[in-house]
Amino acid sequence: MLPTGKVPPEKLREIVFKHLGVQGERVLIKSGVGVDAAAVEFGDKVLVASTDPITGAEKNIGFYAVNVNANDVATFGAKPKWFLVSVLLPENADEALLKEIMTDIDKSAKELGIAIIGGHTEVTPGLKKPIVVGTMLGEVKKEKLVYAGNAKPGDVIILTKGAGIEGTAIIASEREEELVKVFGKEFVERAKAFLRKISVVKEALIANEIGVNAMHDPTEGGIANGLHEMADASGLGFKVYYEKIPIAEETKKICGYFNLDPLALISSGALLISTSRENAEKILAALEKEGIVASIIGEFLGDKEKRVIVKEDKEEELKQPLSDELWKVV
Template sequence: MGGGIKMANEAGKITKAYFEKYILPKTGAKRNEVIVPPKSGVDTGVIRIAPGRVMAVTTDPFSIHPSLGWHKAAWFAFHIIASDLCTSGLPPEYLSVDLNLPVSIKDMEIKKMWDTVHEECRKYGVAVVTGHTARYEGTNYPMVGGATMIGTGNEDEYITSAMSRPGDAVIITKTVAIQAAAMLTAIFPQYIEKELGTGDFKKLDSMFYSMTTVDESMEAAKFGLRSRGITSMHDATEGGVLGALYEIADASGNGILIEKEKLPLWPEVSRVSELFGINPYRSISEGTLLMTVVPDKADAFVKRLKAKGTESVIAGYMKEENFGKKIEDSGMLKDIEPPGHDDYWKAINYGVSRRLK
């Protein structure tokens, strides 16, 4: 979500201001069992389904990029939605998928795509419980439908990005702009290898299967939630890491202080960002998980993630609300602005308009 109400037919999410003015006030009937209703920067809704039991729900587009190949495209579509659900701390259990496919898709292509969804569901214990599959005129890639994922658990076992507290450490995994870098490489491989060289290309190409936060989120749940360790989780999608940090502070009603030099930016990601003229700190980063952690447990959790193969850093701390949302850059404190238009879409348009391959 971004800062202004202006829409201007820009690709990507509507702005935070537009969402809060026109969408959020009109969310249907009010029901007492909805304990986490829609809110900007919060990945899941939560419903009480029985005394002491809750259900976390999230919805996302079902996004398919055929240029990736059907396996990679479907893998990523599954992990986009599963990553959101798992930020609740609850395991993914049920999936509903609506496929509004273009008429050009062949039966065997649907099979290849669905085989991968089935494989990922089995891997994580997810049952597909309902859905809709059809071809329609006027539909096109990548947004070929939508999906809803559900997980259940005890009421004291879920978290949201609104639960961070002043003093909590802010942990960030992997690198900023991991999705922007990996997807640009997958879509324009020849151009990137030519401009950056084979070494960088191979590193960037290998990032594809890092565009998920499912395993890290599930590891966080095992480590302990709320007072036991992790107080909130949020994945850095559109608006990038800085946008996600703003959303955590905004959703929880807290301030935040981040040290820019501690934000993880892998060298090859920096170079591909420069090549396409995008700000890596403001570019889409599915696969980067932001967590707030009880401060005396933060170092132990960083070590635990490393033992599981995931690099992470402590990049700052949550503050009282009146501190504001700040980033320290070269000794100066600057405001962290709300997420706006994501540079990733500009980069995609640049590549497509120049017919890069």
Template structure:
């Protein structure tokens, strides 16, 4: 099998056929496009999400923390705690493991999140360090969960910050020599700093009462995220290619590495659908969050408008970043 997430249709079938026992406390479990499970316990709801980091060797702890907290943030919940699993190859040093844990702890403290458990192991089952985090958030039982599947026809589609932030930071950290062929040292440092923009917790809290859906843009890039919203909501989309925010550094690197920036892992950017785009943009910009309207939700078709030519968007395959690890 090829590296990367399972194709959406295979994953959907596996999830539908393997759900274990049904529990009345579970409001909704994870599904294609829905990264969080929500459980009702008394006067509160618990929101849970889990993800590993497999496509990075630098800033692994930093990335692992934020990609999971981001998923919780998309529901409108407030993060509470995380559980951390580290699988380190035999050649790892204690200093390397400590560095990852230090990164996670620093980000957790800064975001008022507690590390409440986990597992750490050195094993010959992996050839590079794998970090998996489970994030837990809470919300009042009467508060509405923002589901990915809540997108409605004619909603405007907003993207926060810029696409490819995580992918760009991986390219300049893991493939430095090749990246330096097209970037100068100042650009290299700027690209590495993209990893410090990976949180979407702020925009999640700002838009939780306005958004019809929110979705963190991770593996598969913006086109993968749009497809996941399509699957969850049963709707289509029409997106303007020229409206997609991609920084020049990301464009340079993607051209040089021959990868599609629209299918590049993009943690740090949130996909939001709203009825009132002007109000959402004002709220975000008033709080210094960059945001762009890129299109709208439609009835069925999934289309990208490239200079007046409508191109159908296919189901996502694996993220472009994995091409570089084959």
């Protein structure tokens, strides 16, 4: 039986990636483990396309759909421009739910300068809650195209913002009443406000302009899974330092209360950047100028079998999560 959440990498290789139709003309980058978008050549520009469903949240689902898909496109160095969306509603849904979702999608798209160009809307038998599936399209000059599978041995790993951003916002919203009793209203409102940190479009485009080898936004499975996905895509290992990974106080307390690992909690809003040591300081300075917190958390290694985290000067294996911690509480 498959676990809840993303299908494990070995099953993707065994089942999914063996059934992808023809090779495709002008395809520069296609599906792979840790590769969240595809890239198709159009002259001196490249079309970048990504698709993702929102299944772990009900509140703000339209916001998540736009931003999560925009993030995937931006990690290829592309500016998100066009969005297609399928809205699947549960049986007995009313017009108010559809209006709420579409208003959310519209507002989020306008904030990022994105046009909604198509999609599908239906009431779906068997659904218990709405699901929104988005496909984002963007473009980038061919020479500025990057992707998660191009990290190099010796590259430093930069992480923006911190671990568990999206998970913190979702849990605070979905379990609000319970958490208010434990931590108070002000704390929960701060945690819910993590929603506004979810876009990585700005930092991705800034970093790419300076020069990166690879970027990836860690979604399901959090920072731990994101590191493994980049390492898988690039054929590398990594070494990171726990104390250098920013974890907000709200995330720590919510994870402590529900006994969750913050490094395996869905982390849209964070961006993993693989770059040369020469460019790392330039990127950190540029992000700081824009008010974006970022830290060097480790480096990629040539030995693809070595994937470790250092805690209190002790090196241990950083295992790839089988499932996101979010599914334990929502």
